[in-house]
Amino acid sequence: MSQYHNPIVLQRADPWLLKYNGHYYFTGSHPEYDRIILRKADRINDLQHAEEQILWRKHDSGPMSRYIWAPELHRIGGAWYIYFAAAEDDFGSHDLPTHRMYVLENTNEDPCSDHWVEKGQIHTPIDSFSLDATTDVIDGVQYLIWAQKDPEIEGNSNLYIARMENPWTLASEPVMLSKPEYDWECIDFMVNEGPAVLRHDGKIYVTYSASGTGVPYAVGMLTAQESDDLLNPRSWSKSKEPVFKTCEANNQYGPGHNCFTVSEDDSQDVIVYHARNYTHIEGDPLFDPNRHARVGVVLWADNGPDFGEPAPDDRWTPKTGEILSPSGDTY
Template structure:
């Protein structure tokens, strides 16, 4: 009988990415100080909370990668490790009228480690991933299909209403695109446009001949929810016509179990081969101050079942079985307690 998963699997780690490799689980996610990239490793999902956390990269003191390090993802491609993450420059952005521009100015970056152990190995900065145009870009994920790597990410197009859309491209190498970006989804439904017009945080699951591409939408409070695109695994994934978009969210806040704003997910599996859905969520609705610095988005996980036709049965967020902080311990932008 599979070992039950106790939630949260890790406290105060938003945007969780869990990868199972060689029988061990690796976890990364946004650090509440947004100034570093951290990794944990454990033999079980339940062991990740107590596992030592290793900082494998810190933001530089200045330059384009020196501010607000968001949503790192760990991937294994061609016997090497890769971390994709979003970062912003330290200089103030101004609008055309010379006023300070509150828009985030992130771009996607890549780190590479060719050592066997990503926690102790050397990480090499491969720089910005050129996505084809310069605008707010974040939340890159990777999927290899039939030996070909694809990048999926969120980016703003100023010609499209909203803050970010989801794009896909094939890759020449893990930090270079081989094809132009293809738009897969943009905010259009009511549930995708609460507070912010956002499609972000994509993740890809390939199983039973289908590709499930999940993403998250709206603001990061209780309105945050997960959406879904599906395609046949043998289809041309760079053809938007290959994809079907669900009109409704597949995972959303559930007051009956005290889970709010579930989203920015990843996928892993149990030792028995069951698919596991990993996501972050808050456990209360009142947010004091800037929600960006509210650290209590916790990494949660639950087995994702499939129906007789091999389609995921998304269901509802699982109830918590571990204690969580009752209130937020707010962090300043420097990562210190306030």
């Protein structure tokens, strides 16, 4: 069994970790929310000290000039794609920030190269706050799953799924898979966001995060048979309780916005997530930099995945409010 040391990357929230051709590629939200970064390593434990490259920076003005959130790197049809959310206006001018979903493409074999091209916004039937796009190709069909605000539904965001015509264009009407409805999904904010896909033994599991980004943040799960119609909401069942949450005994608070990868020997599924190791936050939790990227091994039971508890830290972490440079030194 692989032994991992947490955190795997300091001060990178909304982590995304992809294994491809024996290498791990890591990206996540930078605490300044102004860039998209990428790291490459052969071992998960080596990611913190891997060189961090800046692949793209926010625009000076316009729709992609604020709050670059939650980039994900995907390999689709022989090309690389990065899905991310960006806004135009600052907080305070709207009930919700003006985030929409965008796509970058790179046809070079190396995602660390500088061949990234903007493919534009992913347009949805409702032009509203939308973010956290993730994608998977299942039986030859590419699906997009994301979070979006429906003005007719109470809360900040629900989860939707649609087929794709190409990696930046929807091919079907969005179908709502989940909305905030249980008490644990509605603490501070009514939120379903950050979907991630895990497949095992003919089933598809979609995890997601709910509630405010502080201590209440937790992970829920949707389940469907891979052979079912994934665009039919009745194909999906939803956990009534969180499947991954704060563990006070391990000093891990608000775990969430996870993704999945596999171990170095491909024998284990691995959950990747962010969490803090303290509860006192000055100001908005969103702007506290110490949501560090962490991992845990997924165990499998007859009724599905067991994510256990977020493991305690066994590596140094910065002090409250301390912001680090990519090399690990303070600014």
